[in-house]
Amino acid sequence: MKIGFVGTGVMGSRMARRLLDHGYQVQVYNRTKAKVQTLVQQGAVHADTAAGLASECEVICTCLSMPADVEEVYLGEQGIVKHAQKGTICIDFTTVGSDTSKIVFEKASSKGIHYLDAPVSGGPEGAEQGSLTIMAGGSRDVFEKVSPILKALGKTIEYLGPSGAGSIAKLINQYLVAVHSLAASEAMVTGAAFGLDAEKLLTVLKVSYGDSKMLRRNMEQYVLERQFEPGGAVKYVHKDVRLANQLLKQAGLSPFTGQLAEEAFQTASAKGLQDLDMSAVIQPLEEKCSVVVKRTVEAEIK
Numbered sequence: 001m002k003i004g005f006v007g008t009g010v011m012g013s014r015m016a017r018r019l020l021d022h023g024y025q026v027q028v029y030n031r032t033k034a035k036v037q038t039l040v041q042q043g044a045v046h047a048d049t050a051a052g053l054a055s056e057c058e059v060i061c062t063c064l065s066m067p068a069d070v071e072e073v074y075l076g077e078q079g080i081v082k083h084a085q086k087g088t089i090c091i092d093f094t095t096v097g098s099d100t101s102k103i104v105f106e107k108a109s110s111k112g113i114h115y116l117d118a119p120v121s122g123g124p125e126g127a128e129q130g131s132l133t134i135m136a137g138g139s140r141d142v143f144e145k146v147s148p149i150l151k152a153l154g155k156t157i158e159y160l161g162p163s164g165a166g167s168i169a170k171l172i173n174q175y176l177v178a179v180h181s182l183a184a185s186e187a188m189v190t191g192a193a194f195g196l197d198a199e200k201l202l203t204v205l206k207v208s209y210g211d212s213k214m215l216r217r218n219m220e221q222y223v224l225e226r227q228f229e230p231g232g233a234v235k236y237v238h239k240d241v242r243l244a245n246q247l248l249k250q251a252g253l254s255p256f257t258g259q260l261a262e263e264a265f266q267t268a269s270a271k272g273l274q275d276l277d278m279s280a281v282i283q284p285l286e287e288k289c290s291v292v293v294k295r296t297v298e299a300e301i302k
Contacts, residue, residue: 002026003057003149004047004054004057004061005027005029005060006030006050006060006061007062007069007073007094008028008036009030010230011063012061012063015120015153016039017128019061019149019152020039026044026045028046029047029050033046051080054079054083055085059146059149060084060089061090061091061093062090063093064094066239067243070094071104074090075103080113081104084111088114091116091150093119095170095174097167098168100167101117101163105117115138116142117166118136119167120132120133121133123232125231126154132153132155133157133158135158136157136160136166137160137164140159171240171243172244175241175244177241178265178278179260184219187205188201188219189291189293191293192291192292192293193290198224198293199295217279218277218279221279224294224295228279232277232278234277238274241262241265268281271284
């Protein structure tokens with residue numbers, strides 16, 4: 001089976017490598033050619049265009065940045081829908097709104113092309129280890145056909161329902177990511193403002209009901225170390241929570257905490273932090289309270 005992979009950034013490159021490691025023939029395309037070189041050295045075939053890749057592959061995977069990228073790659077003049085063969089199966093791992101997924105699904109279906117929205121959670125480490133959570137929407141029959149491919153990439157793989165269901169589930173997850181990240185940041189900044197040792201406070205919170213995966217991730221890996229090289233950038237979480245908030249409005253909720261999270265990530269982006277890790281959402285809060293959440297000098301010496 002020949003698999004095409006469009007979008008070989010932080011997540012896509014690791015996912016494509018997993019497919020190579022599982023013995024699949026993989027053809028890769030990325031707008032920035034340099035991002036496919038390592039994969040080519042590992043056995044992937046480079047495609048000059050997305051259209052060329054689409055015409056040659058039985059299964060096409062995409063892992064892109066923004067909804068507009070998904071629409072362009074699938075529906076543009078040089079896009080997948082126009083150039084893929086009838087019967088081709090497309091799997092989109094991008095986090096987008098359910099409306100985008102449904103539009104692409106309908107356009108693809110009209111050409112006899114199958115489309116699954118299958119966004120992932122687990123970060124670069126999950127992509128590298130093949131332990132991603134994959135949330136799929138679309139035809140169950142198509143989902144079953146590509147299950148072996150999904151199992152090479154993920155550990156928890158769930159079929160959620162018709163087109164758009166996977167995207168809705170992922171946005172709900174991202175809603176919690178954004179809200180928990182903001183809440184953890186507010187809590188740690190407040191502790192610092194009252195003179196509490198950040199490491200000791202984190203130790204207490206981790207064994208209390210206030211614990212969360214985002215508290216641990218953001219503080220242990222990024223904030224305390226003052227290292228904000230992105231695993232998932234501020235700009236992407238801002239995009240995700242904005243889309244998630246639209247779902248909450250459609251569900252009939254108002255007001256809701258995600259509105260504060262969207263504002264916080266917007267503020268971080270406006271301050272030039274958009275390309276840093278999502279944990280950098282803490283920095284405007286630190287600035288406001290004139291504190292920095294970090295390890296103590298004694299801890300650094302040890």
